[in-house]
Amino acid sequence: MVRRLVVEFGEFKKVIRLSTGVAYKVPTRDIIEKGFRGEELDQYPRWEEPTNIFRQAKQLLQDKPVLEMNEEELQIVNTATMPLLRLPLFSDRSINEGLEELAKMADGID
Secondary structure: OHHHHHHHHOOEEEEEOOOOOOEEEEEHHHHHHHOOOHHHHHHOOEOOOOOOHHHHHHHHHHHOOHHHOOHHHHHHHHHHHHHHHHOHHHOOOOHHHHHHHHHHHHHOOO
């Protein structure tokens, strides 16, 4: 039964401590089997949001010249700017504006 519920609801749940606003990654199995008390949150890792590659590339471009970037940073910038070069929607925008618009789209913000 627990296995079925984990499949249905996901392996982890994002639980937010209301007093601090900090989110934790709590296994669904623990919630089902042990119940849950807020005092126990500190034993779980913090919930890390996925990185928005477009925002990351925009920040990299603002922070340092391309010639000073390492291979990993260049890969992030190249991957994130690809839609700007290929999609007509972005032909009239600067790289900075295009990356910001893509970041908002990736975040689900209009």
